[in-house]
Structure formats: structure tokens, C-alpha cells
Amino acid sequence: MTTLDVDAVKTFVTIADLRSFTRAAETLGTTQGAISVKLKRLESQVGQRLIERTPRLVRLSAQGAAFLAPARELLAAHDRAVAGLSPARPRRFSLGIATHVGGAEVPTLLARLHAHDPALTIEVRLDDSRDLLTAFYRGDIDAAIIRREDDGRDGEMLTTDHYGWFATPDFVHRAGEPLRLAASSPSCGVLNIATRALAAAGTPLTESFLGCGSFAVADAVAAGLATSVFSCRLAPAGTIEVSRRFGLPALPPSEIVLLSALSDARSRAALKTIVSAFREHHRLPADRTTRTIPAEVLEM
Incomplete structure (x- = not known):
């Protein structure tokens, strides 16, 4: 039966997370040479190449991707076992x-x-x-x-993170008219960036639903009542990015x-x-x- 070196497994997971031998060495407080040795030891134990490394890229092999979740479970179980040796303090x-x-x-x-x-x-x-x-x-x-x-x-x-202007496909905004914008708070940094971008572009604005909370903003936009700024991965279901359609300014990441x-x-x-x-x-x-x-x- 194969016995895995927990320290080597921890090294593999750290490299997988950071995609960098240099950063992994810094995180673990050791050298690149040391983590390379530990990774090779682990690959020898499992009989598989886990990390593919080129001068410009560090990535998981197919076997490494399959091993990553079990490796995390092993480390978590190890930590729980060690913690169990001493009384747990809340x-x-x-x-x-x-x-x-x-x-x-x-x-x-x-x-x-x-x-x-x-x-x-x-x-x-x-x-x-x-x-x-x-x-x-x-x-x-x-x-x-x-x-x-x-x-x-x-x-x-x-x-x-990247941001965009989102609204429902049937949301209507005509050039020259004030843009109906839903926002959660006057102090919201994303809102401030958006309003400055609108001001620089000369787009008039009317703030709708101001101060109603982030979830209510998403509901208002999803209902087709206004547009708003969202991270591209957090935009409400059923909405689309409308900056091109309405000539709205690009937002910085x-x-x-x-x-x-x-x-x-x-x-x-x-x-x-x-x-x-x-x-x-x-x-x-x-x-x-x-x-x-x-x-x-x-x-x-």
C-alpha cells in the first residue's frame, strides 16, 4: 500500500493553488529547490506526474487535477487528527x-x-x-x-474582477434621456465609479431605488425597472450587458x-x-x- 508524505502533499496543493513554485516556496517558508524535491517525491509515490512546468507556465496535469480534491481531504483529515490530540478551544x-x-x-x-x-x-x-x-x-x-x-x-x-452595465433584454433607454440606475448605497464605491464615468461621458442620470440594499437592486434590475453595475460573474439571472446597446462608458476592472x-x-x-x-x-x-x-x- 502506498503511504503518502503529508508534507509533500501540502507542497503539491500549495503549488496547485498559487500556480507558481516561487510563490509556493515563499508561502511555505522554504526554497524552490526544496519544494521541487518534495513534489518529485510525491510524484514518485503515486507514480504519476502531477504538475506540468515550463519556463512560463505552471499547471496541473490531468492526474494532478484528479488528485487535488483527495489531497485537500487528506490534509484536512490530518489537521483534524492533530487538533484532536489537544482539547479544542472555542x-x-x-x-x-x-x-x-x-x-x-x-x-x-x-x-x-x-x-x-x-x-x-x-x-x-x-x-x-x-x-x-x-x-x-x-x-x-x-x-x-x-x-x-x-x-x-x-x-x-x-x-x-470585471464590471459591466446590466439590464433585462427589454429594458428601454433612449439617447439623451436620464439613465435609470438602481444602487444600494450613496457610499458604494462601484456606484461612485459608475456615476463618475457617466458624468465624464455626459450621460444624464436619475437614481432609482437608491439605498434599497444590494439584493433589492438585483431584483429591481431583473424586473426591468432600471439598469445597474454588477461584477460580470454576479449579474442577476436573465440580464445582459448593455453598455454597447446604450453607449454607456466602459468601467475599469x-x-x-x-x-x-x-x-x-x-x-x-x-x-x-x-x-x-x-x-x-x-x-x-x-x-x-x-x-x-x-x-x-x-x-x-
């Missing part, structure tokens, strides 16, 4: 997620956190990026996943970052779990300099 972890950021990955993220540390009580707060930033610096939350504004705020970059001031080992491990789960759903685009939303999400 812990709390408060995480803020910006409303323009959180999507389908949130259940996976929470499930991964629970599997990593069953004794962890997870508190999740959904709010605008600016409000979460204030809460983070006040110490009200332990970590936050938010949009990076033009203020150059610190944080570990997770991915780049936004970096999503993780903020945390935690330093103890268990909390840092939880943060790595968050980063891993998030990046699985948000792979960085090949061209990080793109300043408009991808062409495939635009209405044809």
Missing part, C-alpha cells in the same frame, strides 16, 4: 465580504473553513467595501475581502484583496484556506493589464 473568526465581491464561492469558502477547523465559529458580515474597511481598522472584524479602491490600500491580491492583521499560526492557516477557496473560483486572467470587461461577456 474560537471565533469574523470575516467581512464586500457585497460586490461575494458570489458562488462563499459556500465553498465557509465549508472549507469549517473542515479546516471544526472548532471555529465563523461570523460573516456582508457590506460595502468602505464600511468593511472601517470595521477592519476598528478591530470589529478579523479579515475582509474587499475591492481595492484608488487609495492604494494594502492587502493580498486575490484576483481581478477592480482588484480584490484580502486584509488581515492576524499573526497566530491557527488564524494564518485559516486565512490560507480562505485564499485557496477564493482563488479556485477566480483564476487571474492571462492579461492583468486589461482595462475593460472581457469581450465574451458583452452583448453582441
